[in-house]
Every structure is written in C-alpha cells, then in structure tokens.
Amino acid sequence: MAHVFVYGTLKKGQPNFYRMFDRANGKTEFLASACTTQKYPLVIASKYNIPFLLNIPGQGHRVQGEIYKVDYQMLKFLDAFEKVPTMYQRTLVELEVKEWVGEAEGEERASAGSITKAFVYIATEYQPDWPSRPNYESYDSYGDHGLEYVIREARD
Template identity: 65%
Template sequence: MTCVFVYGTLKTGQPNYYRMLDATNGTAKFLARARTVDKYPLVIATKNNVPFLLNVPGEGHRVQGEIYEVDDKMLKFLDWFESCPKMYQRTPVKLEVNEWVGRDENTPKVGSLVEAFVYSTTTYQPEWLRNPTYESYDSYGDHGLKYTDDDSISDPHQSC
C-alpha cells in the first residue's frame, strides 16, 4: 500500500473524486486531511481549468488536500490518469496532518508530519507562475474556473 496526497479534482466533492471510489481502478482508503509543510504554487491552467501543483517549493501556499492509502492497482491507475511521468511526476512530499480518520495506537496526531506521494509538475508554461495561486482547490469556487473534462483537447500543456 502507498500513501498519495490529492489536492485537486480527485478530492472529495470534486469532479474526478468518483475515480477514487471505482473498485475497477483499485482500492483507495481515505486516511486524513493535511497540508504541505512547504509552500507550492497551486494554479489553475489550460483550456480545461486543470489544477496543477507546480514543483517550485517555497512559492505559493501550504496546499491543503487529502491523504489516501492506495493499492498497486489504484497507483497504476493514478499514474495513467495523471499522465505520469509525461505531465505530472509522482514525488514524495512532507505533510502536516489536520485531521486523521480512524483511531488506533499508530494514529498520527493533529500537527504530526507524515510523507506521501503527490502528483506535481516541473513541465509547465512559464506564464503559469504569474497565475493566481490557491491554498485549496475547488472546481466550483468563486474563481469561476470550473474544471472541464474535454477529451478533444489533446495537450493539456498548451496555454489557454
């Protein structure tokens, strides 16, 4: 089992959350709400309004998201879904626990530091660094940049 931190469309209540629940993709168990220890620019870009965590530590915000424990099948699906390693890279990230679900003797306390994998990108349009950055992504937020799943757009790295 592998821990993965999701911050965008795969979070609870977001457009691709159903993929985390689809048993044909594998198993994903929600563990915690957390935020990155380091700041990162979380931007919304492309014609599809995709959230991207740019791998530029020290800039942006401490990004909030969710930690899931996933099996190998789900990890393989997520790598495919996130176009890893072409579009996103799966890299370890340090996280501060905001809320842990379930209780046992090994449960991390609020404020504890844990590590999980995150899908971030080093491949992006330079102008993305000038986009507004967000602490927490919500496709339905007041930014007005609702995510769209338009398969006719072949390269998500093309600028808007």
C-alpha cells in the same frame, strides 16, 4: 500500499473524486486531511482549467488536500490518469496532518499537527506564465475563481 496526497479534482466533492473509489481502478482508503509543510504554487491552467501543483518550493501556499492509502493497482491507475511522466511526476512530500480519520490496518494513527509523507502529483512541464497566475491554498472546481474544471468526457 502507498499513501497519496490529492489536492485537486480527486478530492471529496470534486469532479474526479468518484475515480478514487471505483473498484475497477483498485482499492482506496481515506486517511486524513492535511497540508504541505512547504509552500507550493497551486494554479489553475490550460483550456480545461486543470489544477497544477508547480515544483517551486517556497512560493505560493501550504496546499490543503487529502491523504489516501491506495493499493498498487490504484497507484498504477493514478499514474496513468495523471499522465506520469509527461504531465505530472509522482513525488514524495512532507505533509502536516490536520485530522486523521482513517483506521489503516497495521498503521499507527497520526495525530493532528504531526508530520507524515505521501506521494503527490506535481506538474512536470508548464508554461512560463503559470507561476505568475493566481495561487490557491485549496482547490475547488466550483470556486469563486470561475474556472470550472472541464471533465475529460466533455472535452473535444
């Protein structure tokens, strides 16, 4: 089992959230809301309005998201879904727990404010102008930015 931090379309209420709980993809358990301990640029880019976390620590915001405990099958699915290693790379980052909800068997419950680690998907390649795009602390496909995510099934 591994801990994965999601910050984009896989979060609750977002277009790909259902994929996290599709049993064909593996097992998932929601553990906590959290944010990165370091600042990172979170941008919306490409013609599909995809959220990308750029590997430029110290710039941007402390990014808000959710921590999930996933089995090996789900981790393998997420790697394929996130197109590792061409589009994203899976990287271990430090997170500050905001609220721990999960009751992961055999794991100690983390308290608010505590630091934990989880894998996150960070963009491997991006256009030179992406770091200068608007940065977001929290991604919402339906936000005021007007850049709604284009789901894969609707793409040309």
